[in-house]
Amino acid sequence: MYNVLNLAKRRISIRNFLSEPIDLRDVLYALDAARNAPSGANKQPWRFIIITDNELKKKIRSYCEDAEKEFHSRAPEWMKSWLLEKGITWRKEFLTQAPVLIMVFGKTKEPYWVQSVWLAIGYLLLALEERGLASLTYTPPKVSWANKLLAVPTDYMLQVIIPVGRAKESKRSKERLGLEHIAYCNKWGHTYDLCLNGIDSYKR
Amino acid sequence: MYNVLNLAKRRISIRNFLSEPIDLRDVLYALDAARNAPSGANKQPWRFIIITDNELKKKIRSYCEDAEKEFHSRAPEWMKSWLLEKGITWRKEFLTQAPVLIMVFGKTKEPYWVQSVWLAIGYLLLALEERGLASLTYTPPKVSWANKLLAVPTDYMLQVIIPVGRAKESKRSKERLGLEHIAYCNKWGHTYDLCLNGIDSYKR
Numbered sequence: 304m305y306n307v308l309n310l311a312k313r314r315i316s317i318r319n320f321l322s323e324p325i326d327l328r329d330v331l332y333a334l335d336a337a338r339n340a341p342s343g344a345n346k347q348p349w350r351f352i353i354i355t356d357n358e359l360k361k362k363i364r365s366y367c368e369d370a371e372k373e374f375h376s377r378a379p380e381w382m383k384s385w386l387l388e389k390g391i392t393w394r395k396e397f398l399t400q401a402p403v404l405i406m407v408f409g410k411t412k413e414p415y416w417v418q419s420v421w422l423a424i425g426y427l428l429l430a431l432e433e434r435g436l437a438s439l440t441y442t443p444p445k446v447s448w449a450n451k452l453l454a455v456p457t458d459y460m461l462q463v464i465i466p467v468g469r470a471k472e473s474k475r476s477k478e479r480l481g482l483e484h485i486a487y488c489n490k491w492g493h494t495y496d497l498c499l500n501g502i503d504s505y506k507r
Numbered sequence: 508m509y510n511v512l513n514l515a516k517r518r519i520s521i522r523n524f525l526s527e528p529i530d531l532r533d534v535l536y537a538l539d540a541a542r543n544a545p546s547g548a549n550k551q552p553w554r555f556i557i558i559t560d561n562e563l564k565k566k567i568r569s570y571c572e573d574a575e576k577e578f579h580s581r582a583p584e585w586m587k588s589w590l591l592e593k594g595i596t597w598r599k600e601f602l603t604q605a606p607v608l609i610m611v612f613g614k615t616k617e618p619y620w621v622q623s624v625w626l627a628i629g630y631l632l633l634a635l636e637e638r639g640l641a642s643l644t645y646t647p648p649k650v651s652w653a654n655k656l657l658a659v660p661t662d663y664m665l666q667v668i669i670p671v672g673r674a675k676e677s678k679r680s681k682e683r684l685g686l687e688h689i690a691y692c693n694k695w696g697h698t699y700d701l702c703l704n705g706i707d708s709y710k711r
Contacts, residue, residue: 307634308536310511311543327702331709332512334690334699338683339515340629341644344589347684352691353702359693382618385548414586415646418625418666422644425544425629430511440545440626442619454695462622479542480551486538487556489563491658495538498531498557505535 310432315477317437318391320401320468325436327353330403330467333430340423343415349423352453354404362452363406363464364398367443371395374444397439401466406449408459420462427465437470514636519681521641522595524605524672529640531557534607534671537634544627547619553627556657558608563656567610567668568602570652571645575599578648601643605670610653612663624666631669641674 305313334351342348354360371393378386386392398404405427409420424440431438446461455461482505488498496504509517538555546552558564575597582590590596602608609631613624628644635642650665659665686709692702700708 307511307514307630307637308540308543311540311630311634314543314545316545328709331686331690331699331703335686335709336512336515338686338689339512339518339681341518341520341632343646344586345682347689350689350691350695352693352695353699354693355702356693382548417621418628418646421622421625422629422632425626426511426515426633428545428626429630429633430515433511442547442622453693456695477543478549482535482539482542485542485551485554486535487554489556489558489560489657491554491556491660495535495557498559499535505532505539 305433307429310429312477314428314432315475316439317470317472318397318439319471320397320437320466321471322400322402323469324402325468327355327403329431329434329436330405332434333427336430337423337427340419340426342419342423343413346410346413346416346419348410348413348416349420350408350410350459352406352408354406355402357399360399360404363404364395366445366448366452367395367398367464368393370443370445395441397441397466398464401468403467405465405467406453406461407463407465408455409462410458411460412458417462424463431467436467438465438467440465509637511633514633516681518632518636519679520643521674521676522601522643523675524601524641524670525675526604526606527673528606529672531559531607533635533638533640534609536638537631540634541627541631544623544630546623546627547617550614550617550620550623552614552617552620553624554612554614554663556610556612558610559606561603564603564608566656567608568599570649570656571599571602571647571668572597574647574649599645601645601670602668605672607671609669609671610657610665611667611669612659613666614662615664616662621666628667635671640671642669642671644669
């Protein structure tokens with residue numbers, strides 16, 4: 304059995320997927336978790352379209368790659384370096400390689416809709432990881448094409464595409480700032496240990 | 508033991524807290540999960556200030572309630588009704604009642620910083636729930652006061668205050684749209700069952 308911390312540590316963004324099919328009930332399990340997330344005024348401004356159709360995946364990839372070519376040519380220098388270092392190009396093979404894509408839409412008229420949708424995506428990623436499914440949060444540079452392609456009402460906007468499947472690449476270890484760099488006590492820069500006065504230190 | 512779906516279903520927003528102290532290691536556990544979330548270009552644009560100081564909590568409450576009074580007077584009618592129905596007023600007693608507040612800041616210059624911070628908040632809430640801690644995502648109508656009060660650099664912005672503690676109110680059941688209303692198959696409005704062809708239906 305896992306706990307949330309284990310899942311959070313184990314889960315890593317994957318860009319290379321095996322094409323083997325997955326059990327869609329695992330995806331539905333994760334969406335079931337996501338729909339239970341809190342949201343601004345409980346408006347639940349999220350909708351998820353599960354993409355399993357191969358022809359549709361090809362079209363989605365084509366729209367995304369067209370937008371990526373433009374984005375890559377205009378990216379700031381630091382991002383170009385980062386993309387190069389990570390081996391990220393305009394090619395988005397994972398959009399046709401992964402057996403399933405989850406297209407996540409947000410209802411743009413609701414209060415805190417972006418915040419609510421992304422909080423739910425946090426739930427979703429952990430639930431997918433629990434079921435042994437690899438994922439990536441891929442945000443295409445342009446999104447309006449998705450409304451037409453999938454008959455989505457205009458008051459919903461594509462927020463992210465999450466390819467889901469089995470990882471083809473081996474999982475690297477994650478680079479993250481230590482807890483001491485991101486958690487403070489009562490004031491910016493004051494180490495969290497100060498809040499632990501008297502009790503044992505936090506063991507990671 | 509719990510799984511992610513159980514935690515997601517069990518977790519409910521709590522506005523009334525017991526003032527009894529909590530073990531801060533449980534809060535650090537949850538922040539440890541949050542820091543492992545993915546983020547735009549892995550910039551990890553989140554910072555968390557744990558508030559345990561009672562005088563500081565009073566000040567935070569005061570800043571928030573001043574802003575709330577203004578917000579409530581200007582809220583659209585549908586929201587006024589919703590707030591009234593939920594018993595939510597400008598009073599934010601939970602800000603002094605809860606033993607701990609987590610102030611979450613986002614670095615506004617990073618790519619997808621809002622999205623990244625809120626995804627991490629999803630991780631955080633599930634980890635708190637796992638440790639038996641109640642929480643609320645409270646977004647004050649104004650936030651710039653927080654930088655001065657807590658010596659936070661100007662390129663970080665308060666995104667949410669999360670009071671954490673034991674629930675004083677009994678947990679009500681949650682109102683959420685069913686999975687069939689939020690998850691579609693290959694096209695808006697097409698029931699997810701269509702993606703399950705051949706295999707057992709998804710049992711909730």
